[in-house]
Amino acid sequence: MKFEKSGYHGIILSDYGIGLDSSSPNIELNLISHAHADHVPRDRRVSVITTESTRRFMELRGFRGEIKTLGFLEPLETEQARITLYPAGHILGSAMIYVETDEGNLLYTGDFRTPPSPASEGFQLPQNVDYFITEATFGLPIYKWDSHEVIFEQIRNFASRTLDAGETPIFFGYNQGKAQEIMHALSPLNHPIQIHGAGYPLCQVYSDHGIDLGPYDKYNKDTVADAILVAPSSVQESAMIRNIRNKRIAYCSGWASHESRRQQMIVDELIPLSDHVDFFELLALIKTLQPRHTWVTHSPNPKVILHYLRELGYSASSLDMALKEED
């Protein structure tokens, strides 16, 4: 199956006129896996197709191009292909894109997590995958996540301990997806939560989807000391954080599994809450799928996962698309 890379991220199946997270305006059908900025075209001339939740996120974050929506598991037929979106478990609205053709069936994961984030639509796989294009952001055997139950418990414990000590718990997490996942974990505490202004409008999409984010409100400097604050780590040096006198900070990210982050971030607790699959989950998934060929992208060192796949007898190669460290 022929495809080419499109820009920094994204893939184009030019024989079929299909783009996957592509920014090219010359493609008829541009499918967007999820609403994180590195997967969304910056160019408003591009018209895209995506899930309903992703459409709302994109519009809230200022995308002005045309967006058509497609439901999960609702096939879109073209002359030469059938396109279906499968829930990816990464953030709300995130989809894997499944393209069935005469040449074989391709699954493009975008970013994904299995077991899925409890603040997403879940995770589901198509039946037959011949070609598998997968992210491998955490594709090294040093990465192995605890279950969401364990991590969510850690989040609640941190908040409770901090509140009991009369201090303000602060969680650092990316405004879109991670923040709401943290809030969802905190919701059983039923304690007021405040979220950074840029993350606040996105919460409505979660609430409309029936995901409990607890008693939340927009950040307010006069009342934040009594609440739990959820904000992106970029505010660390800002007045928002400085003005809270007694506080403890937790950093929630897959990267929090690195000890060095403790000093780099200057935080009290590292909570390795990831919205990407770990190395072992990814290997297990490929064993289930048994694809004819696998391409990995977004890996810190693609040689490692390729080595393991080949040892297991799978055909695999690297797309080596990016050098990113998002979220």
Add this chain to the structure above:
Amino acid sequence: MANSSFFEFCKTAQTIAESRGNNAKIKRCAHYFATLENHDALKLAAQFLGEGAFSSVSGQRASVGYRTVALCASEFCKMDYDLVFRACRQATGSASETIEKLFSNIPEAQKQINPTLPDLKQISLWFEELASLRKKDQKNALIQKIWSQLHPIETKYFIRIMGQGSLRIGFESKSIVSALAKAFNQDLNQVRYVHMITGSLGKTARMCASSTLDHAQFRLFHPLAFMLASPIESRAVDDLSQYKAEEKFDGMRCQVHISGTKAQLFSRDLNDISDSFPELLTFFQGLNLPDSVLDGEICVYKDKTIRPFQELQKRMGVKKPDSKILLKYPVTFIAYDILHWNGESLFEKELMERRKTLEDICQKHKIAFTRQFDVANHEELEQAFDDALSRGNEGLMLKHKNSSYEYGQRKKSWLKVKKPGGSLDTVIMYAHAGSGKRGGTYSDFTLGIRVAEDDRYEEEFIPIGKSYGGYTNQELKKINQEIKIYAVERFGPTLSLKPGIVVEVEFDDIQINRRTKAGYTLRLPRFRAIRWDLSPKDCDSLSVVEKMMEKKLQKNLDISLGKGFIQPGYNTSDPDTHE
């Protein structure tokens, strides 16, 4: 006894790492020390936390290198070292952390691990056994046997302790001393004192627990740990009135112990260097001083000038110098501190008091000593720098007037102010992933100098040096974001960048190095500023470096040396200086 288990030690170390604020860490550690019922276990715990597998003063080592550890761990996981282990290590920036994670995650490793919860004593015995083994494969076999009996977190700390390095839990010996005082209700100053004179955390811990701190005695001819200076940039001192300044000589640190006609010289690593400097030994023996300890600098001193460090190197390490060398490179000792006088220890006294004693003695006995002076403001500081440099000295020392003499680096007490040799606008060519606390970020940068208009080169930029610091955390974060835009190619931990980010770099010196493309390397290059306002076209060219070098060579010829100290007419091997 569960408390003296190594596992308990590791859990404590981990909680200390995870506690924020020094007081919280000290409290946690003190609690742990207090629960150790056995004094041997306590001694080991303190030593493992702050020194390593063996006491610092013992000079003993487990002698297991980083590569041996990494290869053993790969073997333990049945894993490809080059392909997998190195990639993982690069991601975390720490071999021991990588090994902890791999041992927790990899089924092949887990199968071999059967934790036996060894106590601290057993761990210490293993270190001794490792030290005694000579053959590499024997060491390998023992290491793997030990690891099979440890939890992954124990393995992590085992490796860190074995390396005689920091446990990387943000808890250094000063805090360990505080925790000992707290745990056993002892006077902190007394515990510090005992640590200073014993040079051993283990011994100090034992004396704390048995309330025998009084028994610790300073003994002449046993070297004391040296007080060290922290490097600063000249602009970093706020209140200059709290400091005394003195010129910094390009020499070798030395501690002199004297008792009547007996004398002994110690180097910074606490070795006896008396034999290398017989003229100094003879001098001090001849003074017939009461029990005393002086701290100062050895320099080659000839024709009333201090000679460059390179000449002193001809004397260093020469056990029995012959008369030719003694004549060609005569040395002098320039005192700047006194730690012991006439049976009384002075290191707890404030600097100004010690200096008064020192200056009296030096003048009376014609011992050379540094000239101390006040600097009122930054202009005077700059002027004093220039004066020191024009005399061929290294720079200035700033010493806090109220500081006591303490072991190791005391941040604000002694400051070493060196002027940069120069600065250049360069471009980042390569970014390298850091290790340790900078693991997982690009923290080292190869800097390029412009040769676009230079006929000798085809490139636009060639490397001139590699910089590891000088930037703030904020700046580092920003660079890490920006380099993604300029990234061209990746070679393992190294990222190749197209010219885009301009860095004003300052350095100590330019050195000729024919093995490099530029022919020059910068000594200690560090960021002064990231010049987002400049483009690669604005960078300095190689010809600027060449001009700087020419100027430097010229200057070396002009220099008149060594007037920064008071010389009351002593020099054993240069009769001319006697008045």
